[in-house]
Amino acid sequence: xxxxxxxxxxxxxxxxxxxxxxxxxxxxxxxxxxxxxxxxxxxxxxxxxxxxxxxxxxxxxxxxxxxxxxxxxxxxxxxxxxxxxxxxxxxxxxxxxxxxxxxxxxxxxxxxxxxxxxxxxxxxxxxxxxxxxxxxxxxxxxxxxxxxxxxxxxxxxxxxxxxxxxxxxxxxxxxxxxxxxxxxxxxxxxxxxxxxxxxxxxxxxxxxxxxxxxxxxxxxxxxxxxxxxxxxxxxxxxxxxxxxxxxxxxx
Amino acid sequence: xxxxxxxxxxxxxxxxxxxxxxxxxxxxxxxxxxxxxxxxxxxxxxxxxxxxxxxxxxxxxxxxxxxxxxxxxxxxxxxxxxxxxxxxxxxxxxxxxxxxxxxxxxxxxxxxxxxxxxxxxxxxxxxxxxxxxxxxxxxxxxxxxxxxxxxxxxxxxxxxxxxxxxxxxxxxxxxxxxxxxxxxxxxxxxxxxxxxxxxxxxxxxxxxxxxxxxxxxxxxxxxxxxxxxxxxxxxxxxxxxxxxxxxxxxxxxxxxxxxxxxxxxxxxxxxxxxxxxxxxxxxxxxxxxxxxxxxxxxxxxxxxxxxxxxxxxxxxxxxxxxx
Numbered sequence: 001x002x003x004x005x006x007x008x009x010x011x012x013x014x015x016x017x018x019x020x021x022x023x024x025x026x027x028x029x030x031x032x033x034x035x036x037x038x039x040x041x042x043x044x045x046x047x048x049x050x051x052x053x054x055x056x057x058x059x060x061x062x063x064x065x066x067x068x069x070x071x072x073x074x075x076x077x078x079x080x081x082x083x084x085x086x087x088x089x090x091x092x093x094x095x096x097x098x099x100x101x102x103x104x105x106x107x108x109x110x111x112x113x114x115x116x117x118x119x120x121x122x123x124x125x126x127x128x129x130x131x132x133x134x135x136x137x138x139x140x141x142x143x144x145x146x147x148x149x150x151x152x153x154x155x156x157x158x159x160x161x162x163x164x165x166x167x168x169x170x171x172x173x174x175x176x177x178x179x180x181x182x183x184x185x186x187x188x189x190x191x192x193x194x195x196x197x198x199x200x201x202x203x204x205x206x207x208x209x210x211x212x213x214x215x216x217x218x219x220x221x222x223x224x225x226x227x228x229x230x231x232x233x234x235x236x237x238x239x240x241x242x243x244x245x246x247x248x249x250x251x
Numbered sequence: 252x253x254x255x256x257x258x259x260x261x262x263x264x265x266x267x268x269x270x271x272x273x274x275x276x277x278x279x280x281x282x283x284x285x286x287x288x289x290x291x292x293x294x295x296x297x298x299x300x301x302x303x304x305x306x307x308x309x310x311x312x313x314x315x316x317x318x319x320x321x322x323x324x325x326x327x328x329x330x331x332x333x334x335x336x337x338x339x340x341x342x343x344x345x346x347x348x349x350x351x352x353x354x355x356x357x358x359x360x361x362x363x364x365x366x367x368x369x370x371x372x373x374x375x376x377x378x379x380x381x382x383x384x385x386x387x388x389x390x391x392x393x394x395x396x397x398x399x400x401x402x403x404x405x406x407x408x409x410x411x412x413x414x415x416x417x418x419x420x421x422x423x424x425x426x427x428x429x430x431x432x433x434x435x436x437x438x439x440x441x442x443x444x445x446x447x448x449x450x451x452x453x454x455x456x457x458x459x460x461x462x463x464x465x466x467x468x469x470x471x472x473x474x475x476x477x478x479x480x481x482x483x484x485x486x487x488x489x490x491x492x493x494x495x496x497x498x499x500x501x502x503x504x505x506x507x508x509x510x511x512x513x514x515x516x517x518x519x520x521x522x523x524x525x526x527x528x529x530x531x532x533x534x535x536x537x538x539x540x541x542x543x544x545x546x547x548x549x550x551x552x553x554x555x556x557x558x559x560x561x562x563x564x565x566x567x568x569x570x571x572x573x574x
């Protein structure tokens with residue numbers, strides 16, 4: 001079953017087209033990797049999906065319901081959660097309270113008691129349980145990333161948007177986070193992840209889509225995408241360009 | 252964590268109760284009653300403002316506008332319509348809440364300094380409006396005939412009635428403040444305070460939550476305004492809409508600890524006690540506001556979380572005692 005359909009979504013900021021006519025589907029239970037060079041429009045696309053931005057054109061269908069332009073809290077209630085690339089902890093609240101906000105106001109609209117229980121489970125799941133009484137502002141970056149994750153999971157989402165949860169983590173932390181993401185998928189949560197760490201995204205994703213200058217330039221399995229010349233060009237520049245320039249120099 | 256003994260609520264209520272019965276125990280009951288009235292009124296007003304300022308993070312600079320609106324509505328109902336003080340006080344609260352709701356639709360879209368400035372604009376606009384409304388007495392305001400107090404058994408009895416009503420309101424505000432702070436609604440407000448966009452992404456219906464917080468923070472100043480001006484016997488725009496009183500409420504909150512239940516109660520008490528001491532001291536009597544200004548500066552620079560916030564940050568044990 002399709003959980004998400006993105007149809008011809010375009011987002012313009014004045015003269016800049018940040019996302020250009022992007023269309024893709026997502027099957028339930030899938031992990032979709034969203035990659036592309038810096039400034040390709042990946043986060044903007046996330047913002048269009050969960051309603052932070054209203055797309056200039058196009059439609060977002062979530063579980064058969066048109067959610068285009070709905071406020072973000074509505075999409076949260078429907079079961080769409082996300083983490084932020086630049087972490088946004090609620091600094092003066094404790095780690096537990098942070099996760100409780102997710103549980104209280106997420107899909108299941110829990111009361112405080114249930115929220116406390118769920119939040120604690122999720123903190124244990126991401127490995128932050130012993131920090132539950134600490135103010136969120138006192139965590140380090142890796143812990144804040146895990147808090148973002150616990151907060152999003154406490155909402156019991158159907159679809160989780162992960163925006164660079166691995167960025168800024170060291171190798172051990174990356175391995176830990178990859179395990180966590182795999183476990184989330186085992187619980188039946190569908191995931192779209194934006195990631196720059198290629199080995200991670202290649203090993204986790206069932207399918208990849210590639211954005212460049214706002215347009216979708218490739219889609220397919222990790223193997224297919226990594227062989228795609230357009231993708232290689234987007235990341236590394238034209239592989240034949242140097243050779244051609246040398247030729248011209250000689251001539 | 253369901254317990255009958257909730258220190259977070261009991262401590263502030265106990266402080267109010269002890270102060271409230273002080274005039275009965277001291278010899279000079281009339282003068283200490285007046286002092287305590289000011290003290291307890293400040294606690295109630297600061298606690299009300301704390302709902303929008305401390306919990307939600309929206310600095311309402313001109314919050315006294317609701318005190319004035321409520322005061323005018325109630326005073327007008329008493330003098331012109333011959334209402335009893337009780338329905339008049341409720342009318343004052345209702346009008347303040349209604350206007351907060353309407354204004355909130357517009358100004359709560361603003362954030363940070365823009366919101367703060369807008370609330371000052373609202374205050375000044377409301378003052379100018381009232382000065383130009385003839386049925387509210389224009390710039391001279393309204394007066395109440397002395398005989399009005401007969402209805403409540405004479406002036407002395409009226410003063411005591413207003414006093415105990417204020418004590419009741421202060422306790423009520425504290426209870427409301429505590430239950431907001433420890434509720435799911437309060438958690439949503441604090442999420443808005445910390446990061447409004449993140450709160451919205453997590454599902455907090457921010458426009459609705461902010462509007463409720465604003466309305467709740469306006470209703471009690473509206474009621475208190477009616478009591479205050481009824482006790483005064485007259486109301487005029489300069490008293491009802493005085494910006495520097497609003498700013499003093501902010502000082503009280505910052506002193507005690509914004510976003511805590513006990514903070515505004517403690518801050519309101521300490522501030523008014525200090526003010527009274529300074530006003531009656533021959534050296535400082537003219538510099539009372541200067542001291543308040545310096546105090547605000549020192550707090551913001553060195554103890555931005557206030558007394559209670561500072562204590563709460565010390566240990567988890569204190570966090571369980573002070574809300």
